Amino acid sequence: MSRLSSATLAQLPADVTLPSYDRAAVTCGVVHIGIGAFHRAHQAVVFDDALNAGDLRWGIIAASLRSPAVRDQMQPQDGLYTMLVRDGAAEQARIIGAVQQVIVAPEEPTALLAALASPDTHIVTLTITEKGYKLDPSTGALIADDPQLAADLASLESPQTAPGYLVAALALRRAAGLAPFTAISCDNLPHNGVRLRNAVLELARRHDADLADWIATHGAFPETMVDRIVPATTPEDIAALTQRLGLEDQAMVKTEPFIQWVIEDKFCGPRPDFSAGVQLTQAVAPWEEAKLRLLNGAHSGIAYLGGLAAIDHVHEVLALPEARAFVEALWDEAETTLTPPPELDVAAYRRDLMARFDNPTLRHRTRQIAMDGSQKLPQRLLAPIAARLAAGQGIDALALAVAAWLRWQAGQDDKGDAHQVDDPLAAPIAATLADARTSQDRVAAILAFDAVIPPTLATDDRFRTALTHWLTLLESQGALGALAAFRH
Known part of the structure; x- marks a missing residue:
């Protein structure tokens, strides 16, 4: 079977949307670090929209800091790939042409x-x-x-981290008399622009104080919030698309109709016309907070409870009335901690989220969402817990979600089947819990793990009591039993 490529575009069915611009005339004004499925279904689409609108400055040079897998998928296809937008029985196929090159950084720093x-x-x-x-x-x-960071602190001749590459490149731009680029974090980090800026400035200062001052004065690190559900592509997806297109596409992505990108209006150079798909704002934090605590917080709860119950997909978890009631209760709790912008109707947002979660064609896997939980919990669940406790409010639903994460660390679901705890802190968390014999012991151990649990929660007896209650139920009755008990 032939591969999707520039040479085979004309062979595609008539109902597939193609790039309307001459890819050979495109200039790459964007470098993207972290070329995964989410970028290909989100930011790359926005830049592809700009190219389709006639502004040919916004092609993308993409990079992977680790694996050559995406490069190997996309290079034989000239950077082209299919985005499938699925909504119930409806499916739209669009070829995205914005990515012009993929670099594997360890091979070509x-x-x-x-x-x-x-x-x-x-x-x-x-x-x-x-x-x-x-x-x-x-x-x-x-x-x-x-x-890796220690290596970049020692030398930036061959960077190993994203902050390292940014600092090294900004030093080259300064030496060449060029302005800095605008650096935009599109990850679910609270205050992601500030955090990226601080990481870059701290690393730069370790090497060259004048460089750090130049970046601080002339650079830009806007806050941003991104939202689109992009499940992992499966071999079955690729096979089905091959059947539909008559061409093989190893780089395809599948997603939902909804897309949102909110960017702080703070750039230090040119930008495309963001009239479609992007909202520029003076304050991203309220949008970001709502997304992290409602969409992402619920996703984490669904992932760990569903995963423990050996349920593979989000929509299958929410087919259970007790799981649906849990999500609504979690949203009730989290909503009280928000300061939503005037443009955000929280009730409508919640309805839209539930409809998105219910979309059966996405087949969003609970185990995919469960990855990297130690990095996600502080902003998704622990922050609203701290806010509610400070206000003297209950935390039952939020605490159940955290307890499910803690139970997940055991590496075994309620049926006794083993799973990998895919997390950068998996080993130290396992060591922390190794000698704990009871639910109470495990809660005490994790509360002392300050890489995840903030001091204000570590010493709060209300949090300890709630976490112990739900972990005990999860360990004795399983996730479905805990959800049934929660509902009643």
Whole structure:
């Protein structure tokens, strides 16, 4: 079977939407670090929209900091891939052409530095997951003893981390008399722009104080909030698309109709016309907080409870009335901690979220969402718990979600089947819990784990009591039993 590529575009069925621009005339004004499925279904689509609108400055040079897998998928296809938008029985196929090149940084560090330092580059976006920033999830400080970051602190000749690449490239731009690029974190980190800026400035200052001052004065790190559900692509998805297109596409992505990108209106250079798909604002934090605590917080609760119950997909978890009631209760609790912008109707947002979760064609896997929980819990669940306790309010639903995460660390679901705890702190968390014999012991151990649990919660007896209650139920009655008890 032939692969999707520039040479085979004309063979596609007539109902597939193709790029309307000449890809050979495109200039790459964007470098994206972290070329995964989410970027291909989100930011790349926005830049592809700009190209389709006639502004050919916004092609993308993408980079992976680790695996060559995406490069190997996309390179034989000339960077082209299919985005499938699924909504119930309806499905739309669109070919995205914005990605012009994919670099594997460990293989070609100088190529990535050259792209970042190019005069054509105006925007750098990042989707490297929370752990890619090398920041302590509780404090936001650089994790100095991380081996890759330690290497970048010693030398930036061949960077190993995203902050390292940004600092090294900004040094090259300064030396060449170029302005900095606008660096946009697109990961679910609270205050992601501030955190990225602080990471870059701290690393720069360790090497060159004048460089750090130049970045602080002339650079831009806007806050941003991104939202689109992008489940992992399966071999079955690729096979089905091959049947439909008559061509093989190893880089395809599948997603939902909904897309949202809120960006702080703070750039230090050119930007595309963001008239479609992007909302520019002076304050991203209220949008970000609502998304983290409603969508992402509920997703985490669904992932761990569903995963423990050996339920594979989000929509299957929500087919259970007790799970649906739990999500609504979690939203009731989290909503009281929000300061939503005037444009956000929280009741309508909740209804839309439930409809998105219910979309059966996405087949969003609970185990995919369960990854990297130690990096996600502080902003998704622990922050609203702290806010409610400070206000003297209950935390039953939020605490159940945290207890389910803690139960997940055992590496075994309620049926006794083993699962991998895919998390950068999996080993130290396992060591922390190794000698705990009872639910109470496990709660005491995790509360002392300050890489995840903030001090205010670690010493709060209300949190300890709620967490112990739900962990005991989860361990004795399983996730479904705990959900049934919660509902009643």
